[in-house]
Amino acid sequence: MTNRADMTLTSSGYYVSQEAPIATDDPVPTPSSPPPDVLRCAYMELVVTDLAASRQFYVDVLGLYVTEEDDETIYLRSTEEFIHHNLVLRKGPIAAVAAFSYRVRTPEDLDLAVAFYTELGCDVRRSPSGFVKGIGDSVRVTDPLGFPYEFFHQTDHVERMSWRYDLHSPGELVRLDHFNQVTPDVPRAVKHMQDLGFRVTEDIQDEEGTVYAAWMRRKPTVHDTAMTGGDGPRMHHVCFATHEKHNILAICDKLGALRRSDAIERGPGRHGVSNAFYLYLRDPDGHRVEVYTQDYYTGDPDNPVVTWDVHDNQRRDWWGNPVVPSWYTDASLVLDLDGNPQPVVARTDSSEMAVTIGADGFSYTRPGDEEPMPEWKQGEYKLGHQL
Ligand SMILES: [Fe+2]
Numbered sequence: 001m002t003n004r005a006d007m008t009l010t011s012s013g014y015y016v017s018q019e020a021p022i023a024t025d026d027p028v029p030t031p032s033s034p035p036p037d038v039l040r041c042a043y044m045e046l047v048v049t050d051l052a053a054s055r056q057f058y059v060d061v062l063g064l065y066v067t068e069e070d071d072e073t074i075y076l077r078s079t080e081e082f083i084h085h086n087l088v089l090r091k092g093p094i095a096a097v098a099a100f101s102y103r104v105r106t107p108e109d110l111d112l113a114v115a116f117y118t119e120l121g122c123d124v125r126r127s128p129s130g131f132v133k134g135i136g137d138s139v140r141v142t143d144p145l146g147f148p149y150e151f152f153h154q155t156d157h158v159e160r161m162s163w164r165y166d167l168h169s170p171g172e173l174v175r176l177d178h179f180n181q182v183t184p185d186v187p188r189a190v191k192h193m194q195d196l197g198f199r200v201t202e203d204i205q206d207e208e209g210t211v212y213a214a215w216m217r218r219k220p221t222v223h224d225t226a227m228t229g230g231d232g233p234r235m236h237h238v239c240f241a242t243h244e245k246h247n248i249l250a251i252c253d254k255l256g257a258l259r260r261s262d263a264i265e266r267g268p269g270r271h272g273v274s275n276a277f278y279l280y281l282r283d284p285d286g287h288r289v290e291v292y293t294q295d296y297y298t299g300d301p302d303n304p305v306v307t308w309d310v311h312d313n314q315r316r317d318w319w320g321n322p323v324v325p326s327w328y329t330d331a332s333l334v335l336d337l338d339g340n341p342q343p344v345v346a347r348t349d350s351s352e353m354a355v356t357i358g359a360d361g362f363s364y365t366r367p368g369d370e371e372p373m374p375e376w377k378q379g380e381y382k383l384g385h386q387l
Contacts, residue, residue, distance in 0.1 A: 004207060007307060013314065013367070014272070016304040019199060022211050024187035028144040028195070031119040035197045036109035036151055038102045041179050041224040043085050044238045045099040045132065045150075046287055047092035047335070053284040054089045061260065062240075062251070062289075063169040067158055068133055075133060078240055079174040080162050083155040084134025086176040087238070095285035096333040096341055097235040099131070099140060100179050100225070101150035102218075110139050113151040116196075117141040123337050130154075145189050146233035146342045147181060147334055170250035173240040177292050179225040180236035182331045184347040186211040189227040198224070201298050202273050202306040204315055204352065212310050212352040215273065220299025222274040229352060231344050234331035237280065239290035245277045248291050252279065266327050270318040273308060280327065287332050310355055313363035313373070320365060320377065328353035 007015035048054040055074055058064050064076040067085050075085040083103070090098065104110065110126070117124045123142045130138045136154030143149045161167060162174075183189045190200060190211070198216040201223060205211050215223040228236050242248055248268050255263055265288065266280040276295040282288055308315035316323050328351070333341045356363055365373055372378070 013312060015307040017307065018302070019305060022187050022190045022200065022203060022214060024185070024191045026185060026188050028188060028192040029120065030195045031116050033115035033119050034112055035116050035195060036113040037105040038151070038197055038218045038224075039105055040103055040219040041100070041176060042083060042103040042152070043087060043101045043176065044097060044179065045088040045090060045101065046238075047094065047096045047098055048089050048283070048285050048287075049092070049095050050284060051089060051091040057263070057283050058087065058089065061254065061258065062173055063171065064173060065161055073133070077158065078176055079168070079172055080160055081175070082157050082160050084158055086240075088132055092339075094333065094341060095287065096335050097148065098335050098339070099148050099150040100181070100235075101152065102224070103155070104151050104153050107137060107153045109153060110137055110151060113139045113141070117143065120144050125337055140337055142336050142342075144192055145181075145183055148337065171247050171254060171291075172242060173291065174243055175241040177221065177239045177241040178223045179238055180228055180290070181225055182228050182230040182232040182234040182236045184229070184232055184345050185349070186214055186227050186229045190214045190216065193225070193227070199303075200305050201303065202308070204273065204308045204310050206310045206355065210310075210349050217298055220297055222276070222295040222298060229347055229349060230328070230331065231346050232331070233334050233342050234344060235287070235334055236331045237288035237290045239292050242291055242293045245293060248277060248279045248293060251291060266324050269321055272312065272315040272318045273306070286330065288330070309367075310352060311363050313356075313365055325353060
């Protein structure tokens with residue numbers, strides 16, 4: 001699939017190459033219609049089972065701003081946002097994701113979205129008045145990978161709260177940064193997202209070319225969404241950015257003080273992939289929320305694509321800390337356009353957890369070391385024995 005000889009090994013331990021280091025033998029057809037011009041990930045619509053509990057988590061603990069709310073739905077935004085919302089919490093019977101929503105450059109891009117997905121035989125629906133408050137003409141589709149995607153341009157503008165320091169908290173969430181999706185066949189998903197105009201910035205592979213995850217962007221950051229290999233379609237996480245690392249530490253301290261440490265699933269830590277400082281939380285329904293800061297600019301056309309070896313124990317945590325098994329196994333259901341959960345298809349390629357935790361797993365800190373990592377540092381391996 002990918003020849004390591006075509007990549008350059010960096011002094012940091014990862015490889016670099018140019019665009020499209022991933023190929024698929026089972027592609028989604030490429031439509032003849034051009035894709036819509038996607039600006040960025042804009043908001044996620046989450047179905048939650050206890051609206052009051054979710055409000056307490058996202059507003060009282062995490063400090064997102066309420067743009068609008070009623071008994072059924074809460075519209076939330078981050079500090080720097082000027083569009084109506086970045087997160088919709090809608091009360092429903094099953095915790096799931098109703099929409100991964102992207103903003104497109106012009107109203108005419110919605111016509112392109114309709115043509116693009118109609119040609120692929122997808123369920124495509126258009127609402128001239130929008131599917132949610134604050135958003136105008138919108139197109140929703142069940143994409144060829146089974147995910148509920150939305151595209152819109154028109155939206156109500158609201159005030160940026162950046163200057164309202166009197167309202168800011170020490171853990172201020174300033175932007176929606178990205179989505180993360182779980183899909184059984186990562187190369188197939190990557191090829192389809194490239195057809196939609198996304199570019200790969202980083203991936204995780206083994207020497208045989210199995211691809212475990214890939215990160216893709218429209219805006220010039222590491223990603224707008226990532227494809228994580230696993231049983232899917234499911235939603236792995238939605239991520240908000242803070243300005244600084246200390247904002248993430250403040251969230252941890254606050255959760256501790258509130259006796260809500262059980263909301264912390266993984267981290268804080270430094271990612272290898274993306275170089276960002278991170279924290280993973282679980283909301284009252286188990287939806288995973290990442291808080292993230294300080295990835296890097298990727299906007300040049302020849303931005304190098306970064307490839308990590310799946311056995312590099314610094315790929316997911318730069319300090320070599322173990323990844324908890326739940327982070328690999330748990331994810332949220334996604335809905336079709338009628339609100340029914342999409343069936344989950346099992347991954348058949350080897351799983352990242354199995355190759356790094358299982359009894360035959362082997363991870364390294366320095367490639368080529370004769371001795372394996374000391375027993376006390378075999379974090380993921382050791383966690384595997386606790387399963
Ligand atoms: Fe993430």
